[in-house]
Amino acid sequence: MANPSTIPKGNVSGNWALSVTLSPAAIGATTTSEQTFTVPGVQLGDLVDVYSNSAAQIGIVLGNARASAANTIAIQFANVSNGTITPTPSTVYNVGITRPENTVNNVSNLTQIT
Numbered sequence: 001m002a003n004p005s006t007i008p009k010g011n012v013s014g015n016w017a018l019s020v021t022l023s024p025a026a027i028g029a030t031t032t033s034e035q036t037f038t039v040p041g042v043q044l045g046d047l048v049d050v051y052s053n054s055a056a057q058i059g060i061v062l063g064n065a066r067a068s069a070a071n072t073i074a075i076q077f078a079n080v081s082n083g084t085i086t087p088t089p090s091t092v093y094n095v096g097i098t099r100p101e102n103t104v105n106n107v108s109n110l111t112q113i114t
Contacts, residue, residue: 013101016041019053023089027079032063034076042067042097049096050075059085065095 020039027033042048050065050073063076073095079085 011101012098014097014099016097018095018097020093020095021090022075022093023091024075024077024087026084026086027060027077028084029079029082032076032078034064034074036068036072036074038071039073039095039097040071042071042073043099044070045100047098047100048073049098051094051096053092053094054088057085057088059083060087067097 018039020037022037024035025033044067046067048065048067050062052062059079059081061078061080063078065073065075068074075093077087
């Protein structure tokens with residue numbers, strides 16, 4: 001193997017930890033809402049993890065996070081209460097970005113590890 005880093009087995013070409021200030025919109029009672037935010041440098045195919053940097057807000061749950069377009073992440077917020085809730089504005093979120101080395105059409109070529 002001349003260059004094993006190009007074998008599509010989940011190799012990572014970059015990993016970044018960011019602190020991003022976000023102000024999500026209101027979320028209706030007992031619903032979920034996917035909201036998008038600008039994060040410069042994010043690319044389609046990047047893997048995204050998001051964590052609130054402050055105490056959990058009662059009734060709000062963070063769900064799936066993904067790169068929805070270049071420079072844009074989408075975060076799913078769930079409101080598990082019986083009333084509309086607006087997540088605390090200007091909250092700092094920790095965003096982890098992992099960029100797979102091997103992608104085709106902006107989709108990772110990850111295969112099962114053997």
